[in-house]
Amino acid sequence: MIHKYKMYDTNIVLDINSGAVHVFDDAAYEVVDMYGTESKEQIIEALKTKFSGQDISDAYDEVSDLKSQGLLFSEDSYSDALAKWERKPVVKALCLHICHDCNLRCKYCFASTGSFGGQRTMMDAETGKRAIDFLIEKSAGRRNLEVDFFGGEPLMNFGVVKEIVEYARIREKEAGKNFRFTLTTNALLLNEDNKAFINKNMHNVVLSIDGRSETNDRMRPRMDGSGTYSSILPKIMDMAEARNQDNYYVRGTFTRENLDFSEDVLHLADQGFKQVSVEPVVAARDSGYDIREQDLDKLFSEYEKLAYEYVKRDREGKGFNFFHFMIDLQQGPCVIKRLGGCGSGHEYLAVTPEGDLYPCHQFVGDEKFKMGNIHQGDFDTSFQKDFQKSNVYTKKDCSQCWAKFYCSGGCAANAYQFNNDIDIPYKIGCELEKKRVECAIWIKTQE
Numbered sequence: 001m002i003h004k005y006k007m008y009d010t011n012i013v014l015d016i017n018s019g020a021v022h023v024f025d026d027a028a029y030e031v032v033d034m035y036g037t038e039s040k041e042q043i044i045e046a047l048k049t050k051f052s053g054q055d056i057s058d059a060y061d062e063v064s065d066l067k068s069q070g071l072l073f074s075e076d077s078y079s080d081a082l083a084k085w086e087r088k089p090v091v092k093a094l095c096l097h098i099c100h101d102c103n104l105r106c107k108y109c110f111a112s113t114g115s116f117g118g119q120r121t122m123m124d125a126e127t128g129k130r131a132i133d134f135l136i137e138k139s140a141g142r143r144n145l146e147v148d149f150f151g152g153e154p155l156m157n158f159g160v161v162k163e164i165v166e167y168a169r170i171r172e173k174e175a176g177k178n179f180r181f182t183l184t185t186n187a188l189l190l191n192e193d194n195k196a197f198i199n200k201n202m203h204n205v206v207l208s209i210d211g212r213s214e215t216n217d218r219m220r221p222r223m224d225g226s227g228t229y230s231s232i233l234p235k236i237m238d239m240a241e242a243r244n245q246d247n248y249y250v251r252g253t254f255t256r257e258n259l260d261f262s263e264d265v266l267h268l269a270d271q272g273f274k275q276v277s278v279e280p281v282v283a284a285r286d287s288g289y290d291i292r293e294q295d296l297d298k299l300f301s302e303y304e305k306l307a308y309e310y311v312k313r314d315r316e317g318k319g320f321n322f323f324h325f326m327i328d329l330q331q332g333p334c335v336i337k338r339l340g341g342c343g344s345g346h347e348y349l350a351v352t353p354e355g356d357l358y359p360c361h362q363f364v365g366d367e368k369f370k371m372g373n374i375h376q377g378d379f380d381t382s383f384q385k386d387f388q389k390s391n392v393y394t395k396k397d398c399s400q401c402w403a404k405f406y407c408s409g410g411c412a413a414n415a416y417q418f419n420n421d422i423d424i425p426y427k428i429g430c431e432l433e434k435k436r437v438e439c440a441i442w443i444k445t446q447e
Contacts, residue, residue: 001015001016001017001076001402002014002015002016002032002073002402003016003402003403004029004032004033005438006029007304007307007438007439007442008304008308008442010023010442010445010446011023011024011025011026011028011029012024012438012441012442012445013029013032013072014402014441015066015071015072015073015074016402016404017074017075017076017077017078018071018072018074019329019405020066020071020072020074021329021441021445022066022071022072023445024059024062025055025059026050027047027050027051027055027056027058027059028059028062028063030047030050030051030059031043031047031056031059031060031063032063032072034046035060035063035064035067035073036073040057040060043056043060044056044057044060078339079393088140089346089347089381089384089385089388090138090139090140090141090347091134091135091138091139091347091348091349092135092139092142092144092145092146092343092347092348093135093145093146093147093148093343093347093348093349094131094134094135094146094147094148094348094349094350094351095148095150095348095349095350095351095361096123096128096147096148096149096150096164096350097116097150097151097152097350097352097353097361097364098122098123098128098150098151098152098154098157098160098161098164098353099114099122099151099152099153099154099156099157099353100114100115100116100118100119100120100121100122100151100152100352100353101114101115101120101121101122101151101152101153101156102114102151102152102153102156102186103153103156103189103222103223104153104186104188104220104221104223104228105221105222105223105225106219106220106221107218107219107220107221107289108219108253108255108281108283108287108289110282110283110362111151111152111361111364112365114151114153115152116352116364116365117365118365121353121354122156122157122160122353123157123160123351123352123353124160125160125163125164125167127351127353127354127355127374127375128161128163128167129163129164129167130355130374130375131147131164131351131355131374132147132167132168132171132179133171134351134374135147136171136175136177138379139177143176143177143178144177144178144180145177145178145179145180146179146180146181146182147168147179147181147182148181148182148184149161149164149181149182149183149184150184150350150361151184153185153186153188153189154183154184154185155185155188155189155190155194156189158189158194158197161183162197165181165197165201168181180203180204181201181202181203182202182204182205182206183198183202183206184205184206184208184251185205185206185207185208186208186220186228186232187207187208187209187232187235187236187239188222188231188232188235190235190236190238190239195238195239195242198239199239199242199243203247204247204248204249205239205243205247205248205249206248206249206251207232207236207239207240207248207249207250207251208220208232208250208251208252209229209232209233209250209268210252210253210254210258210264210278211252211254211258211261211263211264211265211267211268211278212258212263212264212267213227213229213230215252215254215258215264216228216229216252217229218257219253219255219257233271236250236273237272237273240273240274240275241272245274245275246274246275248275249276249323250268250273250275250276250277251277251278251279251323252264252265252268252277252278252279253278253279253280253281254278254279254280254281255281255283255289255290255291256288256289256290256291256292256295257289259295259298259299259302260302261278261299261302262302262303262306262309264278265306266306266309269313269318269320273320274320274321275320275323276320276321276322276323277323277324278322279323279324280299280428280429280432282411282414282417282426282429284417285418291428291432292428293428296428296431296432299432299435300435303435303436304435304439306322306325306439307325307439307440307442307443310322310325310443311443311446324436324440325436325439325440325443326440327406327437327440327441327444329441329444339391339392339393339405339408339409341391341407341408341409341410341411341412342360342408342411342412344359344360344363344387344413345359345360345383345384345386345387345388345412346383346384346387346388348360349371350363350364351374352364354373355373355374355375355376356370356372356373357371357372357373357374357379358370358371359371359383359387359412359413360412360413362411362413362414362417363413363416369383371383371384386422387412387422390409390422390423391409392404392405392408392409394423395409395423395424395425396423397424397425397430398410398425401430402434403433403434403437406433406437407430407433407434407437409425410425410426410429410430410433411426411429414426414429
């Protein structure tokens with residue numbers, strides 16, 4: 001399988017199974033379409049009005065050489081290997097819902113402004129400590145473990161965050177484990193004390209802001225309806241600087257209200273942030289904020305515009321990292337990650353304030369996906385097996401898609417939200433991901 005596209009006059013051909021990326025001249029770009037179905041002489045005859053016979057012949061020989069090296073029209077070696085791959089599910093990461101409450105009322109919030117459709121509650125320290133024990137118990141021989149502190153707004157329950165971290169530091173020594181912590185916050189409650197603790201203990205921190213002041217304040221108001229941009233910006237800028245512009249992301253969401261989202265990305269870069277992520281909303285159909293098919297052409301244009309500016313700024317010494325343009329063509333994720341994605345439901349689980357287990361934070365509140373409770377000691381491993389079996393080959397649409405090894409089949413929660421099946425991908429999300437991959441690879445060709 002190959003994928004061809006042009007971007008800013010660059011002819012790019014991807015060999016999907018080998019992962020090879022080729023930049024071709026115009027002749028080779030056209031020869032690829034006919035290679036394998038027409039002879040060399042027939043191709044020269046068909047293209048002789050566009051290119052010289054020598055150029056066509058050279059292009060044909062180049063394509064043939066790449067094919068012989070396994071770098072073009074290569075065979076799929078993954079599907080057979082996956083069928084033979086037998087693994088026992090191992091939990092290696094937890095998302096701790098430290099707080100089912102929030103001091104903001106974001107209009108697009110998938111978590112019902114922090115409550116996840118239930119009561120506004122806080123996780124107590126004992127539940128958090130039991131979650132740490134559960135992770136150690138279910139991690140088998142895995143040494144490196146991850147814990148994400150999530151909400152709602154975790155800083156509303158920061159004392160418990162500290163207790164959990166301190167307990168985990170004791171337990172990791174006893175169990176021969178190594179914990180890496182991440183915290184997501186809207187930053188309103190950031191102060192010198194909690195900033196110092198975060199910078200000492202959190203491997204990564206996600207700082208929520210949607211971009212320009214008008215974009216952010218329209219979507220991310222306080223409970224009284226007032227905007228948050230002017231309060232948040234200096235706090236998260238201070239945090240980014242305190243972390244030496246590394247091991248953090250400013251993370252925003254774009255909706256139909258700001259389809260010109262590239263302006264929000266560039267605004268954040270202009271403020272001095274070097275790690276930026278602004279992602280499409282996943283909102284209910286016809287909610288008013290949801291991305292629709294008629295929006296795709298505009299969004300494709302925005303990603304291309306952003307990619308062009310991304311390269312330009314890098315050449316000017318003003319570069320920054322945009323999460324969706326970060327792609328590793330040399331090594332990248334391991335094979336299993338390329339085939340199966342984030343690990344939700346089997347490697348990665350969410351824990352509610354009450355100790356209930358779910359496949360990930362986006363499934364929390366849907367009782368059909370409750371996997372057990374860490375206090376009661378029950379854990380439904382059949383869910384683990386169901387999620388583990390889901391991969392780019394069990395998803396019909398993915399198996400035929402050129403981007404399958406880049407997106408790994410997409411988000412299971414989004415698939416279920418829109419199609420009631422974790423193996424039927426969310427189509428709009430797929431189209432946006434394919435465009436992001438095209439842009440990311442074009443950026444690589446410019447390096």
